[in-house]
Amino acid sequence: MSKSNKNSELLSVKDQKARRRSLMGAAFLMATSAVGPGFLTQTAVFTETLLASFGFVILASIIIDIGAQLNVWRIITVSGLRGQEIANKVFPGLGYVVAIFIVIGGLAFNIGNIGGTGLGINASLGLDPKIGAIISAAIAIFIFLSKEAGAAMDRIVNILGAVLVILIAYVMFVSQPPVGDAIYRSFAPLEIDMYAIITIVGGTVGGYITFSGGHRLLDAGISGKASIPEVNKTSLIGIGVASLVRILLFLAVLGVVMQGVSLDPANPAATVFQHAAGDIGFRIFGIVLWIAGISSVIGAAYTSVSFLRSFHAIFDKYYKYWIIGFILFSTFVYIVIGQAATLLVIAGAVNGLILPLTLGSMLLAVHNKKIMGDYKHPIWLTVFGAIVVVLTAILGIRTLIQMIPQLF
Template identity: 30%
Template structure:
């Protein structure tokens, strides 16, 4: 048991990535709009995440390559290779640059919910200095250089974030019978499809499939470590699922009181008169931790993907790798500080991600089901069956997301 706990690590980055401001907002709004009714969608999302991330980790440990690198090798026809790599770069690198503003803004909202800081004027513009502070913290953590140190910092933040959201959910004295029903009895309230798709889409994150296959190789270097990787995934992603459910349960408290809001800061403030200032402070800190951990992992994922797709090697490769994650964070700081929302860029990123999720999941599924690539570690019957079901759902999710943005 001691050895198992010593081997926990890479999946903390995965949990830190999907428990971001987007997930917190989606889950809280789902709770406010539908109470406990959509908890089952969260359970499905977590199970799907565990299955796909296990495939990603297994692929990295068996092949010694990450998903982006395998895509570059797998396609031999030039136009297929170029098209697939462009899609990956647009969705992951450009997409994460666009979302970084949202991650940093989320951390700022959480910080502001606790400390109530005002903006400062700079050259006749209202400038929020908090994004600069958040960006500086993220750059400092990544500049530690050691993967182990980065992993430890993120593990600490994930644990503190988990405690803050779980305690805030317990403070509101939830209806445990209603929670059990929401988890195990699927229901589809009127106008809930968009929320269901959003819950799945913010939990099953495409860039995590690329990131996980790379970072497991920083921790282990042998297929013999698959059992530890599975334990790591079950613990960290399971904890992430509990956090997401705690946020939805907190939102459901306002649903039961008949209070509607569409803004996180108002959501946190709305809990204060009902359940005390502690609830809003805990949610504020949780939102801050969610924002800063997602800021770090989004930048790291973009750097890993670009490194693999462009096959960067040696000292120059390490320099380019560092410049990518610095650039991703700085783009988020600039957009967040000036209050600029790069809407067209974000929309492009969302469409690309909607297309990329089934693309990445299908490619991952093909590789880990192939005995030539995976040997005895290829998918078994149950992994193949559940994986295929997840693929069908991801195709549906991608189709609905594209239609939504076209309309």
């Protein structure tokens, strides 16, 4: 074999490894973005309320998540366009509206994510939350300043996701949950809480989260119909990781509350970890909260800025610096103002309205040959997507109605 052929073969192997890393990075970016500080609280609160029947909520949300993610990832990668670009092609100007919602919602929630990292460091190391937030922001910024920011982000979210699963699995094990009852009630619940289902779906595939993986694939050069099998597999892995974390946390909480323990309303997830594993459990909670926060900071900043990159060359050329600015501004607001509760309430309403706009426009785009060419989208995926659009629209409207009395 000639030297040039050997070099070509080595390059091919290297490219294949880079592609696999990017695919897994996209899966874990989506999964870890979904597992933010709010994810921990939601799971603890709903488990305490519904007990083993919360398993049905998780099962229903997983099915809906699959419908949303498979639609979004397929349409983005086949078209080779980002979410806002697809929206603009369906209705001129809609992409700008979507981008504004994504950035505002992502920025507001990132304040909470930064706060989560600070509280996580406080619980695990005892440092002041604001100092912890600054340290965490510096770590996130360092990742995006690296020469191969995309590859660095892929590696970091993969590692963080794995550690998160291991730590929560340990707490679940020591809490000794009634696994059999949880499995049974997942299919035969005593109570079906539609609001819980909608809330969990919104927290898992709402806002920027749905598009984080698809946009990451485009940036890695993965697109076209030939990529569909890989994209399907990768999106399911992402859903699987997020769902595994949810299930493990659900079982950990269930094991504690079934012992008659009442969770602290101010920090329900912390109660679970501390009761299950004592002081070590509380330290583990701090690490889990920090991982949930820092991974969501990375995902929110990266994806939010990706919704601006196609609108002007300055966003695309200096996107890493816009991401860093996004993180710095979020940190500044948290340090100066705190959690900014009103801002987070508004962001909740915005977040609930983003997915119906983006997914709805993409479901219209998928049947437009000018956008998708000769690609034929499965009917069952279109139906699943339509269901998700309706559910998240209901969530957004309901949140807006609840928000109005708080603002006036």
